[in-house]
Amino acid sequence: MIRVVLPPHLRALAGVGREIQVSVDGTVTQRSVVDAIEAAHPMLRGTIRDHQTKARRPMVRFFVSEQDLSHEPLDAALPDEVARGREPFWILGAIAGGRR
Template identity: 55%
Template structure:
């Protein structure tokens, strides 16, 4: 059973998220964001926090209907590709501690 998703709970994690050009220009925000994310930090919770802070990104990283990562979006951190990590699996401690960012990448495809 997941912990409550309320970021007002004590001691949320401070997670850094780096966005690609098209997403930070769409959201009209900085390329690197700092988000308060409930623990344990997972991809789902980071994306929930991202979309809550920047509603323009709803549907741009995750499919609005299925909630799944869009096929040409990738998640990198700590020099690993975390794209296929189960969405509710804990992210690396370095991401949860804010020492390493979670990098959202548009996959290299097309011309």
């Protein structure tokens, strides 16, 4: 199982805790992990990436083991630690508040 840490607002929206688990068939990539998240929690569709283009939303970032993978290709294999469930795939909202 793939471990995923969601940001607080998406936890509330999906009604889940800090970390969820999803299963992925085939290569574990950003695309396949988010596919699995959206399949398990349809209310998160459109909140992490664009419905059409599948591009990551601009103020959402992806991290693994303290490394920012946000700008890696969508179909690049994620680190083996994620595929083996040893490390979670982190989805973060940018620190950009305060204006309102």
